[in-house]
Amino acid sequence: MNFPLMPPQASEHAVAYDALFWTITALTVIFTLIVGVMIYGFAVKYKRGSSADRRNAQSHNEKLEVLLLVVPTVLGLAIFAWSAVNFTSVRTPKKDEMELFVIGKRWMWHVQHMNGIRENNEMHVPVGQPIRLTMISQDVIHAMYLPAFRAQYHVVPGRYTSLHFTPTKPGTYKLLCGIHCGTQHSEMVGFVHVLSQQDFDEWLESGGNRYTKADRSMEQVGADLWKEKGCGNCHQGTDNNRAPSLNGIFNTQRTMTDGSTVLANEDYLRESILRPWDRISAGYENTMQAYANSLSEEQVLSLIAYIKSTGSGATPGQGEYEQPVRDGRALDSSSKSTIDIANDRASAGASQAKELTN
Amino acid sequence: MSATVVDKTQEEGLHEPHPKKNYLTADHTIKSWLLTVDHKRIAVLYLISTTFFFFLGSIAAAFIRAELTNPMGTLLTSETYNKMFSAHGIIMVFFFLVAVIPGVLGNFLLPIMVGARDLAFPRLNLLSWYVFMAGGTCFVIALMMGGVDAGWTFYTPLSSLYSNTPITLALVGVFFAGFASIFTGLNFIATVHKMRAPGMTWFRMPLFVWGQYATGVIMILGTPVIAITLLMVAIERMFKIGIFSPELGGDPVLFQHLFWFYSHPAVYIMLLPGMAVISELMACFSRRPVFGYKFVAFSSIGIAALSFLVWGHHMFVSSQSVLQGIVFSLISFLVAVPSAIKVFNWALTMWKGSVHFTTPMIYALGFLGLFVVGGLTGLYLAAIDTDVHLTGTYFVVAHFHYVMVGGTIMAFLGGLHFWWPKMFGRMYSEFWGKLSAIIVFVGFNFTFFPQFILGYLGMPRRYHYYYFAPEWQVYHVLSSAGSTVLGIGFLMPAFYLTASLINGKRAGRNPWGAKGLEWEHADSPPVTLNFDKPVVVTGPVYDYDAEKDSEMIRAGQRLVDMVKGEEEK
Ligand code: HEM
Ligand SMILES: [Cu+2]
Ligand SMILES: [Cu+2]
Numbered sequence A: 001m002n003f004p005l006m007p008p009q010a011s012e013h014a015v016a017y018d019a020l021f022w023t024i025t026a027l028t029v030i031f032t033l034i035v036g037v038m039i040y041g042f043a044v045k046y047k048r049g050s051s052a053d054r055r056n057a058q059s060h061n062e063k064l065e066v067l068l069l070v071v072p073t074v075l076g077l078a079i080f081a082w083s084a085v086n087f088t089s090v091r092t093p094k095k096d097e098m099e100l101f102v103i104g105k106r107w108m109w110h111v112q113h114m115n116g117i118r119e120n121n122e123m124h125v126p127v128g129q130p131i132r133l134t135m136i137s138q139d140v141i142h143a144m145y146l147p148a149f150r151a152q153y154h155v156v157p158g159r160y161t162s163l164h165f166t167p168t169k170p171g172t173y174k175l176l177c178g179i180h181c182g183t184q185h186s187e188m189v190g191f192v193h194v195l196s197q198q199d200f201d202e203w204l205e206s207g208g209n210r211y212t213k214a215d216r217s218m219e220q221v222g223a224d225l226w227k228e229k230g231c232g233n234c235h236q237g238t239d240n241n242r243a244p245s246l247n248g249i250f251n252t253q254r255t256m257t258d259g260s261t262v263l264a265n266e267d268y269l270r271e272s273i274l275r276p277w278d279r280i281s282a283g284y285e286n287t288m289q290a291y292a293n294s295l296s297e298e299q300v301l302s303l304i305a306y307i308k309s310t311g312s313g314a315t316p317g318q319g320e321y322e323q324p325v326r327d328g329r330a331l332d333s334s335s336k337s338t339i340d341i342a343n344d345r346a347s348a349g350a351s352q353a354k355e356l357t358n
Numbered sequence B: 001m002s003a004t005v006v007d008k009t010q011e012e013g014l015h016e017p018h019p020k021k022n023y024l025t026a027d028h029t030i031k032s033w034l035l036t037v038d039h040k041r042i043a044v045l046y047l048i049s050t051t052f053f054f055f056l057g058s059i060a061a062a063f064i065r066a067e068l069t070n071p072m073g074t075l076l077t078s079e080t081y082n083k084m085f086s087a088h089g090i091i092m093v094f095f096f097l098v099a100v101i102p103g104v105l106g107n108f109l110l111p112i113m114v115g116a117r118d119l120a121f122p123r124l125n126l127l128s129w130y131v132f133m134a135g136g137t138c139f140v141i142a143l144m145m146g147g148v149d150a151g152w153t154f155y156t157p158l159s160s161l162y163s164n165t166p167i168t169l170a171l172v173g174v175f176f177a178g179f180a181s182i183f184t185g186l187n188f189i190a191t192v193h194k195m196r197a198p199g200m201t202w203f204r205m206p207l208f209v210w211g212q213y214a215t216g217v218i219m220i221l222g223t224p225v226i227a228i229t230l231l232m233v234a235i236e237r238m239f240k241i242g243i244f245s246p247e248l249g250g251d252p253v254l255f256q257h258l259f260w261f262y263s264h265p266a267v268y269i270m271l272l273p274g275m276a277v278i279s280e281l282m283a284c285f286s287r288r289p290v291f292g293y294k295f296v297a298f299s300s301i302g303i304a305a306l307s308f309l310v311w312g313h314h315m316f317v318s319s320q321s322v323l324q325g326i327v328f329s330l331i332s333f334l335v336a337v338p339s340a341i342k343v344f345n346w347a348l349t350m351w352k353g354s355v356h357f358t359t360p361m362i363y364a365l366g367f368l369g370l371f372v373v374g375g376l377t378g379l380y381l382a383a384i385d386t387d388v389h390l391t392g393t394y395f396v397v398a399h400f401h402y403v404m405v406g407g408t409i410m411a412f413l414g415g416l417h418f419w420w421p422k423m424f425g426r427m428y429s430e431f432w433g434k435l436s437a438i439i440v441f442v443g444f445n446f447t448f449f450p451q452f453i454l455g456y457l458g459m460p461r462r463y464h465y466y467y468f469a470p471e472w473q474v475y476h477v478l479s480s481a482g483s484t485v486l487g488i489g490f491l492m493p494a495f496y497l498t499a500s501l502i503n504g505k506r507a508g509r510n511p512w513g514a515k516g517l518e519w520e521h522a523d524s525p526p527v528t529l530n531f532d533k534p535v536v537v538t539g540p541v542y543d544y545d546a547e548k549d550s551e552m553i554r555a556g557q558r559l560v561d562m563v564k565g566e567e568e569k
Helices: A012-045 A062-091 A197-205 A218-228 A266-274 A297-309 A338-357 B008-012 B030-034 B039-068 B078-113 B122-144 B158-162 B167-194 B207-239 B252-286 B293-309 B322-349 B359-382 B384-390 B394-424 B430-457 B470-503 B546-568
Strands: A098-105 A108-113 A118-120 A122-126 A131-137 A142-146 A151-155 A161-165 A171-177 A190-195 A253-255 A261-263 B003-005 B535-537
Touching: A012 A062, A012 B322, A012 B359, A012 B384, A062 A161, A062 B322, A062 B359, A062 B384, A098 A122, A098 A142, A098 A297, A108 A122, A108 A297, A118 A122, A122 A197, A131 A142, A131 A151, A131 A297, A142 A161, A151 A161, A151 B384, A190 A197, A218 A297, A266 A297, B039 B078, B039 B122, B039 B394, B039 B470, B078 B122, B078 B167, B078 B207, B078 B252, B078 B394, B122 B167, B158 B207, B167 B207, B207 B252, B207 B293, B252 B293, B252 B322, B252 B359, B252 B394, B293 B322, B322 B359, B322 B384, B359 B384, B359 B394, B359 B430, B384 B430, B394 B430, B394 B470, B430 B470
Parallel strands: A098 A131, A122 A190
Antiparallel strands: A098 A108, A108 A118, A131 A161, A142 A151, A142 A171, A171 A190, A253 A261, B003 B535
16 A cells, blocks of 8 residues: 655645645644643643652743743744745746636636637646646635646636746646535546656647647637627727726726726736626727627637737736737748747847836 | 622521422423423433434444454444444434533533523524524434435545535534534633623633633634535535535535644644533642642643634645645644643653542543544644554544544543532442443453554545455454444443432432532532522632541541551450
């Protein structure tokens, strides 16, 4: 029989994580031993009738209490600080992240790559590449849980959440659901395949072997939807009196009729498509139809991908990972691997950063 | 505790003509039990009903453990499995742990310990039991209708829109149980403020009373929040009014905030009374005052206050901002400090004491060991980074069983064995008592320790199947085997305690040689109004003398040695 003691350690964060985990374990063992020895020692030494010296017994001792208060507090704060640093670093988006879209629904995981490839209960990613999952649920709350990467985040209906990780070892790892979501919760499982760069590129080009080759990228699907739903009838190339233009709107600050400002991130775009009446841009009326019942989460993601492809605002400190690099780029990115896209974005981001500092 | 007694009976020359009646023999009709306003009888009612719910919850647990020995499951469908763990969690949390120590030991002892004849509002106390039973009945009906499947946490929108099990009825049940606990809390607070006997100053109160008082505060501040939250879920379910479901325009994460705003403090509703019991046991069986009495007393209050500020540590990965998470993490570390203080102080209580290894003491020592592990593993979960991987896994399951079973239930059993002679006037078999304490301790560790490893390996909680990870099976089998041992340990007291009612030795007032009004001034079992004469307290609490206690044994031993020596000559 085999007693595994650790899950595979397959991401950058997993290494940092385990260092902290085992340090806390060491402290736990030490403290358990101290208390255990104290209890055992006292119980044996002062067993009723023993000849131990019981004179000068104290029933309180402020100095001792303060010591017992300060030592655990200081150790605890040290652990807290370490963990806060780790956490902040893993939640901070990296510059050159590759973005995948995840939709959780009872009871499967649906993953979509930028170039349009879809997978169910499987996720292919290249080794060494920082990944960002943009996730939403179509029904109840789920959690994307990747134990080998020590990564987990809830997948919530009605808002986008994200998960960031950088796989470091090729292999196949578990992909689980971490929140009870109903009858087949325990079957909402799959695998992450971490491939070498080359294998991944081949996999992506071939449309993922076992899957039908994606004929259209997410942006193209979004562009088609844009036409089909007639978005462009009102949202034209420039602001007009019916509606504001959406070109380059992503990640810019928008002013609402009530004077408040909102960052046009994915959540804002999603809400504005599904329930436009909630927030109306200053200068416009509530005339847009609500698409809440006529678009699936997947279609909304495609529309957002399309809107993003028209450019995005560079709001300092917000979403550096979404620099305006896709302006004017041809929409047929399916011929380009996602890696290339990511690299394009990274270099564009870097040159833009330069511009900003100049 | 020394007390001067104003003996009115002697002064007035009144003597009882008949053998003295106690609260059990005062009246024998069923009606006299169902309409009683005697806090002691209500405690007995609570004892019977919480034991019933514990039994019910344990059956569900047995099914869960049996099912998990196989990665594919063998007995249940996933639907039934989900209903099992939901029933287990809801019953154990809302109908057992929250109610058991305040309802049984608190109700019975709190008035006696402060020298009062009853709680401040005896009728409210009876109402609390009825409301509790009404809630329990609702939930049992929901079970008979097939059971609910959304877990004890009732996360929305699963519970509000997606589950098609009788959730509303279950919510109403929990809502009622909540009110029972509000009534109890109210009663305890009023009693401690207003009904203390002359001379019973705050710092002469046993720590048991401090603990129940702090619990009462959490109960009345926290429970209304969960009650209204569950009501909102019911409203969304019944009338489709959007509160928590995004498709109706609600916010699903709002539910979690409201739920944990109560449910984190609620873990202390479950734990503080247990800690309160442990203080009494450690003092009595070490024959020492509790070390650092004031620190222990104020740590209860500190826990009660801080416990309202850490709910976000259950939501580190549910779309909180990074800063929010870090602040909650920091405060969670701070709330661990008062618990650590208590542990050290309990251990130090034995220092230069005279330690008696009786059944209650063995339970108390078991509590210390398990609570240390439970508390320290809380640090992995309070540290925001380590929690990300462990949240929602068996690590969390192991952690809270260490604190709630290893903590609360060990303390309850210790307390029950300690005050059993007081409640029923009979002694049980020490042999069986000690054996059960040891079996529970061993079985508990076999059941729950492997679950820490499972959680770290990545086993999510509430998973019916794990066919994709056969390497986990070995730990599940260990855990299920351990739970059989644990189950036997829990069943034993049911037998020997019941047997003691029939053939147990009569206990006498103070079989343990303990200090405290309940031992020194009340009969076993106490009379209906607790004391024959009004009590006036004049001395400090926990007035033990360990040296004298041990010297008695040594003197006895010397005598025996002397006799032996004579014989040998
Ligand atoms: C010593 C201090 C403690 C700390 C620092 C601590 C910390 C935590 C944290 C951070 C979690 C959330 C884990 C997660 O969901 O990811 C948690 C879960 C839990 N804790 Fe503790 N805890 C402590 C003591 C206790 C005590 C004393 C009890 C009960 C008497 C308790 C009962 C629970 C329960 C029931 C859960 C699980 C809730 C659920 O998700 O279903 N904890 N603890
Ligand atoms: Cu799930
Ligand atoms: Cu908590």
